[in-house]
Amino acid sequence: MLTWIICLPLLAALLLTLVPRQNTSVIRTIAIGITAADMLLALGLFFAFDAAPALDGYKFVQRVPWIPSLGISYYVGVDGINLGLVVMGAIVAFAAACVSSEIKSHQKEFHILLLVMTGGILGAFASLDLFFFYCFHEFALVPTFIMIGLWGSGEKKNYATFQITIYLTIGALLALAGLILLYLQRPVGERTFDIVRMTRYFAENPIRAADQNLIFALLLFGFGILVSLFPFHTWAPLGYGVAPTATAMLHAGVLKKFGLYGLIRIALPMLPEGAKAWVPVLAWLCLGNILYCGWVAMRQKDLNLLIGNSSVAHVGFAFLGIASLDLIGVTGAVLVMVAHGFLAALSFGLSGYLFHATGTRDMTRLGGLLQQLPFIGTALVMALLAGCGVPGFANFVGELLVMFGAWKGSYSPHPHFYVAAVAWGGLVVAALYALRAIRHLLHGPTTEIAGEAQDATVWRRVPFVLLLASLICLGVFPRLLTDKIKASAEATLKFDSGKRPSPGLSVTAINPARK
Amino acid sequence: MTVGLQHYLVVSAILFCLGLLGVIVRRNVIVMYMSLELMLNAANLALVAFSRFNNNLNGQLLVFFTITVAAAEVAVGLALIVALFRKRQTTHVEDLTSMKL
Amino acid sequence: MQDVFFYIFAALTLLCGVLVVANPFSRNPVTSAMFLVLTIVSMAGLFVLLHAFFLAAVQILVYAGAVMVLFLFVIMLLDLKEEQRRSCSSFSLVTGLAAVGAIGALVAATVWQPAQFAGLQPAAEGATKDLGELLFTRYLLPFEVVSLLLLVAMVGVILLSKKDLK
């Protein structure tokens, strides 16, 4: 089933190569239909998950040896941690296919790339083999570059494409170096890229601390660059700023989560000592993401740049969840990943719609759009509010869990300081830029340029409704996912449990309560 | 000091460097090519000397091949230079820079 | 006596070598070629001193005789004039000299270590028969390859220098 989910888009991409380029409607129909089918399959997977039999804690497992001499096999399977990501990816892919109608040139190539990207993303998340895990990601990454370069818009297109390409390549390569090092830690003959077996092996035979530190650093910064960890984040807002909508949705929403997923799936369970050594650094960098990028977002006049920066800020929460070295935090991180996937896709999708409706993303030139575009406006309001952590949306739950986890986490002598700063960033700074955007874009009198915009037709609403519904559904019933995450996280991650920082701050005086 | 192997070697080393210098400082392709012959000869000298002092004729045999190869190379090279000269009326290296950077 | 001859031939070789490369009096290619002939001939002397008689003969016959004649022939054919002193930048000269000097110094310093050749005594006699035997047994394969090489060279020269190809 998983293999079908992965292969369906890839096969469809092959199929599309055979369709003559003039038949754009056929091409679009195939792309949308296939992604819809894929989404339904993924949803089926989601609902069949609980009942399915598990092998080593993974379900829907499929395994085909591929390069036995190197211990590489095609090995897919899901547990609670990647299930949500796979489903989210499939849903976002469908939404992205839906909004691709905005593409006016070379539709055929665009849709092929989109499908390839989808297949790659889903494959990366479903893989339980390190090598495939990495390959699928690369496989999805390249279409991203091409799509941004080819169909992107804006003056800075070339520079942005260049930047995103170089950045992500370097990040991926650093991570690859780390992964290979990890692979080599086992004695010759036993080496395997099988994540499950590696995890088990390294739990029993821990790697030397010095090696752990090195590998963790490589993975942290390699994956970190992929996820726009501060200060390697500048590619993200710019890249998304110029990217075509569907690409931005898929990349910011789904593909970017690959790095975070890698940290959770690989770095944390296999390199516990390295994690302990590096998370204090990571915790500081999170602040860079959440606070600093939040401030940067406050200054943006371009809606896409604002969303891009805020998306950078959001992944900071996932990083903090990872840095917390606490199961609550990690659960939260996974939830943030899924939630932000929907949210980023939604935001970029809406922003893309606005751009095509009004011809500009400059917020100073727009205003009062809520009157003109009630549906899109409302959806955008919801997206922006979800972004600043309003309950009812999945993001809130994730961020809450992250903060709870980080508060108790034993990663640093002053966890409370980070959480306080992060909460400030998430509650106040996020609200500042989100409301500012609403104020400029949607509220206030309607400007001339906004006056001619048309609201979305029913069909154009489908992707947005779907994404919003997913966000709200998970926000209201988080246990749909957290229960699954919880079980898997407990099974794979072992943190020094129970160590909680004492209240720590010494008492100067205790005033008797006046009563 | 009786003349030993190292004497020959030093001569060959100096000759080798002379040839190299020629390649670097002369601007006429033909002269450069002659300098290269000088370098090959230097290597030959070393080979013969080694052959003698190692009591092993393999070195001399390689010289034999080197000379043959050099001859063939010279033939081809000069033909090439002539062909180029016919086209460009020059053998000056500074005129042979239609491809660069 | 042999040592004296060595020094004479060595000095001649080097002197002529210098004159090939950097003749202070003439930059005419013909001069260079002539000095190259001289170098080769004096080197043949060195070969003789090393008891490589056959090679000495080959050196003179093939190199001085055939190769250098080819060179001279081409130079004459092309009617090459004296190399013009076009913008000879002293920079390139100095850096070139420095690079070559460095290589020379390094190589010479390495080679000039009598200790490393302490055990070696002059022994081999470059007898034609021995050479021939080796050539047609052990080195038969390279010999054949060289024949192929010569064929290639022939074909190449014809291709490159025919005035008009059919």
Next chain:
Amino acid sequence: MLHEKLPWIILLLPLVAAVAITLFTQRDGRFSAQLSIGAVALAFIASVLLFAISLPQLADTARLSYLRVNWLEATGLKITLAWRVDRLSLLMLLIVTGVGGLIHLYSYGYMAEDRSRSRYFAGLSFFTFSMLGIVLADNFVVMFMFWELVGLSSYLLIGHWYAKESAADACKKAFLTNRLGDFGFLLGILLIWGITNHLDFDAVRGWLKLHPSGIGALASLAGFLIFCGAMGKSAQFPLHVWLPDAMEGPTPVSALIHAATMVAAGVYMLCRVFFLFEIPQAWPEWLSFLNGWTALDLVALSGGITALLAALIAVQQDDIKRILAYSTLSQLGYMVMAVGLAGPGAAMYHLTTHAFFKALLFLGAGSVIYALHHEQDIWRMGGLKQKMPATWWTFLLATLALCGVPPFSGFFSKDEILALAAQRHVGYFVLATLVAALTTFYMSRLFFVAFLGKPRSESAGHAHESPKVMTVPLMLLAIPSVFAGFFGINTFLERHFHPGEAISHLSIAEEMFAPFAHAPIAALLGLAAVAFGFSAAYALYANAEKDPLPEKLGLLSRAMRNRFYFDEIYSGLIRITHELLAQLADWFDRWIVAGLMVRGLHGTTELVGRGLRLVQTGNLQTYAFIVAAGVALVLYIFLR
């Protein structure tokens, strides 16, 4: 088991209405309104039912167990959705659904002309849902969630007329200010959870009972952080600035949110978690300058300052809704002060009565504004007594209640606070009395100017009484405004806060004179303050054509009119903090990270490439030289 499910029904009814309106009945404003009103009416009935069923079972504060849902679970953290039904929440349920229901009804008339009526009613229903959530919450996190939702819905409602710049700005400000408070609230929750490992109110309370000093040095900080939430929501100094601006929203919204319910949530929350303030107090080292203060002291101080400041500002406002807004602020300050003086019962009591008469006042004001076609300046009103009798009467009753004139409800509740202040701290008592006098003064001013005298503008001259759908709620609200003092609400609450203590039941007549019996000085001084305030107002405004005070007070008046420049100070503060930080971060991002580092690296690489390829001159000689140089380099490295 009906009553097991009743809290769920109460809570979800408005939500269902909100969702249904949003999804299905956007086009039909009328139907939306009816849906929304119906939902809240049903919720009210259900609340009454719940009240009736639960009250006999409420043995003191023992909470009835209700259907629980595990909402979120992670290793070591479990968040349960469970609804808490005790006296406190039952009372609030009635207020929220009752007063709220009346306001819904009133809106039906008030918003009849609005073209996005559906959106308005959806917001109203959603707000009711969120507010009920706060009331019923049994858990810090659940409360926080609804807390946020209330903030969100108030944002939507204040910004209902978002096309107006001022409304758009106001809603933004309200949300942001609330967010500041929530920040503290969340940290407080985290702090408490981090130490006690519990989130349910009862569990935390139980833990604290077992380990009274368990929180140790962070006790006061925890209390204060939790109070931050209340500070934002109840608009207490220094986070009070948003409330007056929030008057940009439709008037019923002001009545609902900014008088009866939302702003009361802060006080309610403080009462709910009052046990947090009863543990031994201490500050951590880095806050040692606060030694000597308890968290409650800070609460009381904040409330006191708010009460006084707002009352002073109200004296010099001309906008009818702003006067009421500042009055609300001031009264909220009263309540918070009461909590701070360790009298949650008194605070809740005042909250209850205040909800009635302040809602009434707002609705009355709304009626006036409606009648005058959105004229809000009291100096352009006048003589409305004859034109709008129903409004006039109800407004009068509410004013009297607010001023604390016996036997109106406000008198009793305010008296409790006065008595409490007198008992605790003389300073607060003086302050409270002063505020009482100011309250009477500005309310009388409002009343004289707006309702009496001659019409000062054309629209005031042509005013009509509002339609029935608006006046009926006014009348209905007037009833509790007048009589709420006799219902025994205070004893009802006393049993919540002091379970087990013998509390005598009083008859209505006894109830009426209880204040004089209980704390005669406070009651009498309070009355004196009212009298003083009234007479001063009468002297100044009985026949005034324009405000005489600015001339008399000069600079002070200007400061009052400009709300003591808090807005200016805050916007300045924001400018030098976040704006500056944002600018700095943006600059850094643009020039250092993206510019110097990224572009620099890009540029350097390209430059190096361009430079390096100059080596490739095409000249054989250079090539030979480079080869030689490379060889020399390699030789040097490896033969050295």
Next chain:
Amino acid sequence: MNASLISLELATAGLGLLVLLADLWLPAENKRGLGYVAAAALALIFVWSLRFDASTAQFAFEQTYVLDSLALFFKRFFLLAAILVMLLSIEFADRIKAGIAEFYSLQIFALVGMMFAASANDFTVLFVSLELITVTFYVLVSFQRSRVRSLEAGVKYLILGALSSAVLVYGIALVFGTSGTMNFGELLAKAGELQKNTVFLLGLLLVIIGLAFKIAAFPMQIWAPDVYEGAPAPITAFLAVGSKAAGFALLLRLLFGALPHDVVAPWAKLLMVMAAVSILYGGLCAIPQRSVKRIIGYSSIGNAGFILLGVVAMNSAGYAAVLYFLMGYLFTILAAFAVIGLVTRQLDSDDISVFAGLNQRSPLLAATMTLAMVSLAGIPPLAGFFGKFLLLKSAIEAGPAYYWLLAVAIAGVAISIWYYFGIIKAIYWSPAPADTTPIAVPLLVKISAAVCIVGMLFLGIYPSPALNWAVEAVKVLK
């Protein structure tokens, strides 16, 4: 002596002679068709080579020639490369005014040289076979006599090639002098004592530098861009694939077949420097480049550096990675040149701008070129990715001393993506030129492009068999 060992070479050489002779009798208009015959014959030889078994090393000519798994692997490799190049040459033939048969036969002779080089077990054979390759390429590079660039490239290749030959011979002389032998097998036995002998080391160094010319690595990398640009497209491809692979075959054979490990180990540093400088030089210089052939030239330098990673790793995984990467490189480069040859011929320019609008003019060519560039850039699922993966893996495996090199390699990959994507960008989104007439793609090019694509995909998607070949082949190395 077992002459049957060299039967592959003999057959190939015979084929070369036949083609040369056939020229005499064939009418001019049929000469082009000779290429088909040659390609078919080469294919036959290739098939025949598959029947060879070299699981145990066999020697001939008094140990100067060896046929072992490594040699056989490279022979097949060269044959395959030659077949594909031959196909491209047939297509290219009409641009050569005359000497078509010679064009083919010289390629075959170069192939013979490569095949001998793969089996060299003696410095003499090494030198002679290398010279056969080099001299043949002098002629081939300058084959388009009518073009100044071709001749100029020939002269440059000539001078620098001769320079490298001189260095190589000098190095051989020193090695011979100190070890007293020319034979690799004997050298293996004797070299152990010589690891402190600086003359020996100098000699070895010079030999390595001489081989660096063949593989276009630092410090002998400078010729590559000019020669690649000037040479006819199929010849450039053959240079990039065959000549380079021959260099690597000899380098591997020499370093790990003819020298004991403790003698080679100290050279790691040298090889690392060579690798690092090559990677950076190739990458950085290519960035501002406009000529596609030059870009490939620079990229060839960079790739030489990458392949050196596998050599420098000095473990069998590294050698296997070298072989594997070369296989991928073969298909990739030939795919690229199949396109380049066709596209540049019409405008007689190889500026990157001729690719503008290629996707409209010929989607097949555009796709082929894109795949080739993507593979070169090292992106899955194509051959280049897996090759680079194996190279990086082997270098990491070699230990922490290699980490800095790894960092350079990563930087190099990032830089290379920059210019490879520049080409893709030109194909797809530079403003299309006025002339968008479709390019007619001859069947031959279609076939070779298809073979290359299939090869790239096969190696990338199902690397297991090829990896096994490579692993088997390097078993003879230490």
